[in-house]
Amino acid sequence: MALGLVLAAVAGPAVARDSLGLFGGWGAFRDAGVPRCYAIALADPSAMSRERQPYAAIGTWPRRGERNQVHFRLSRQIGSGAKPVLAINGQRLTLAGSGGDAWSADRRMDAAIVAAMRSAGSMRVSARDGRGRPFVDVYTLAGAATAMDAATLGCARD
Template structure:
């Protein structure tokens, strides 16, 4: 119950965050969708599940669209810790594994083809987990509920559909 309450409060915190330039497109399960008309961009976003391990950063997953750049469905993870140099970053989504790239505290897919495969996997899975090693060499992971992810991604796509 407490975990579910936490997930309900996270999207509310995202909406109330100081980035005033963005418009809320809705909250869907554990995910939310936003439009930032100043960039312009739209994105679906979720916070990682709570963890007992220490965090350097608040981890989140985002699927973004930048219509003027021709980018859509771009996968990005803000990890809870800085990565070890040359660390292997693995994403597990519904029985599929993806080797991500990244640096600092961030990870991405390696190309548009992988973005599309990850987004497709997210649409039919219940959760996803990013696993890697931090700068001290310790293994860690960030896990995400995918409840509402498909609807939030669709809302983000629709939110930027008219921008060319």
């Protein structure tokens, strides 16, 4: 059910999605018409106030030559000048971001994040919102590696 909420949040009007599987709290999906494949998960529940349901997605667009792009939909809009930070496996990586979204700075950072996700138990994205209040979105990574692999394989023939 939670993954259904994510799909509703990221759905395009006429995009068909094929499920490639559910793995722990992560799902893998394929949009055949684009084509694109992605692994996606909702952030863990939080008692902090949220403007929207946050999620993390790792996407592949084979026709564009893009693979394992990292994207976070944040629980709040980030403030002007605020820099989202990803904490994973003892690393702190400053992400690019605006509005309610954050992403890696480049392909090298995408690769580092995906590699860290394969061995970490969780990851956290933190930032300050427009009122200067800190917020954190936490993700459990059980199943993430398998979902990312399923998404990559789902677009391997495109």
